[in-house]
Amino acid sequence: MRLTRWWRRRSLRTRLTVIAATAIAASVFLSFQVASELLDWELRATAEDQLRADSRVLAANAERAGLAQVELPPYPGAGRLVRVVLPDGSTRTPDGQPALPPVSADAGRVVQGVAADLMESGDSDDDGFFVYTLRAGGGAVQVARVADDSPINRFGLGMLLIGLLCVACGALVGRAVARAGLAPIDRLTAAAVRVARTRDLDADIPDEGGGEIRQLIRSINDMLAALRDSRLAQRLLAEDTAHELKTPLTSLRLNIELLIRLDRRGTLDSALPSESRTRLLHDLGAQVTELSTLAAELTDLARGDVSDENTELLDLADVVVAASAQACSRMPDVEVALDVDSVWVSGRPAALRRAVLNLIDNAGKWSPAGQPIEVRLRASGASAVLEVDDAGPGIDAADAPRVFDRFYRADSARALPGSGLGLSIVQRVVDAHGGRATVARSARGGALLRVDLPAVR
Template identity: 45%
Template structure:
């Protein structure tokens, strides 16, 4: 069974308090036991010194009881004095019954040891016996240790009761603290469940403070905003794609139906009409292929698995120019390269540069010149592509990088209106931007600006 986070936090709090209480209680009990035993041993040694200086056990008991007269009253059975000769034989006892002389006590009586402390049981009660040497043998003093043991047992009981109460209070406090601390998490969970149920990405949670829970809430709201933006972009892309695909598909279907109609009625089209129709089909198929490829590039560009690597922009622009020459052999390409180190994805960046070159070639006359220039400007590395076409109308400049946007002058030219949108997307993915405007020598200039890389 898996416990909830609240239960686990409560259990952790209870466990921590229980360990702390156990440690404190055990330490306290050990300290008190040590103090009680030291005090008991001090009294026992004091009594043994008195007994060893007297002539008989009875005299020793009398002196000891007189010395303790001002203290708490004790019955005679709590203190027993016993004398032993050098052979280990008992020569007299007072205060209670005699008790056996152990081998170690006999060694003290024989002068082999100065003293020895032992635990014995006398009349079913625990006693502590101190044997000390005296003239002619040894004196043994036995004191009832039951009081010390009872005190320690009572102290242990109270420690246990207080510890249990402390653990119980810790459980309640831990549960209350966990509930309070996890209230923002509950709100976050409810918001996530609500989003999953309603698909409403505009919902969010109220964030207050700057702690970890607040940061989690802010991250959740940022995630919802990013998902909402992504879904809106996908919706717009799907709507725009459906609109743009409708025209070439309709034309393609009409041409195919015309061919089918001619075949069904066993009528051959005139050679010129048939050639023109097949050429239209090929052009429409190529247009659809290009459009679908660009749509795929736009839809997957943000999730490109390509890894960024350090390179010089000329290493990307050069191959792109060679590909553009093969596509538009009637246009002359001129390159001007200067060092411009960047951190980039070479494949996607080359595709973006190729789109710039294709766009420039589309607006150029046969024999026209397209200039591809690589340079650095302050903090930026630049790719500038200039053509000798009619340029970009001032009203069209703000829209040239929008998806499917085509200026009025471009309606008769091939293209899907996605090439420059891909350029802008690739530039943004690299932390840069795409700009368009007039070229210094006439025509249009479209540029990609990327952050310069640190060559050191």
């Protein structure tokens, strides 16, 4: 756990340096192991070949002169050791030669003629020997050599020094590579810190580097562009909201100031007849209702992602029927004619119901008395098609492209109640569900608002 915490606290540059040094150290260690085994195998094979050659020479002499009379080569002081094993198990060795290990049971079988030869090795720290036993003259001859590990030890020491040098060089190279490789990241970090400090979202980060670095820089620039668009949309929403609130608030303030002024003078009853007072109170109520509607629609619009409710599989026909019932309760004088088929979609129920309700409310403002609003829902290919048809004056061609814009109201609609946000919320809901909203002229001369949503088969 401590090592994990320590590692997580290190910088990326330090991590790369440690990884590079560790990789080189592991490579050197593995190379040393392989090279040591190969060197040991080669030295052992060479020593055994030399023992066999010397044994054959001594065995040939023993065959000619006999084991008891064969002349043994003098001990040179180091290196090769020889011994003759007679048939009775006794041995002969050159004068002054160090003692060899006792004749083993396996070597005894060679003496007895059970086996032709035998290669033995003893690798103890005190007396390591290679002993080759060869059958000759009714007994056997043995040639031995002390196992010498000094070449391998010298080789290991050399490899250790080289390994340490390689690890040090690897750490330096890893540090340099990390510094060069992370230079774009350092510049990217400095640019991001500068943007965070100055709040200047217009300062794009220079596109440099390659591969993942370039992709990261482009992603951050895309994020900055999205933040710029969000800030612009926020500012425009605030400006549009202030503009839309100005008129009803001004009218509300003037009417309330009039009532207060007349009340202070004590001339409220005489200066404001009952009919005028009723009309003024009615205007005040309408203005308060308009402000409440505007506040509710601004709340819905400010949510951004329509709502936080989960997406589920639902029958859009149920949503349309529920929204129509709610619209009829709000507009009792307006008739809604339903012609809906069952079409399943994947969506957010409350958001879709609000969008359908806004479409019907919009049509209710224009639908003349005695003319119902026709709401149709059907499946068309891979889409669920919802149409809201009214018999009103319709939408002018010049206004059609901006019908779904925030706060937009045609000149003919400015005298009607509303904030100009209803269809904008419809557009937001439809976009969030991967659909499309369009407007056209209906066969009855009014507006035909159409929503296409992906259907689930």
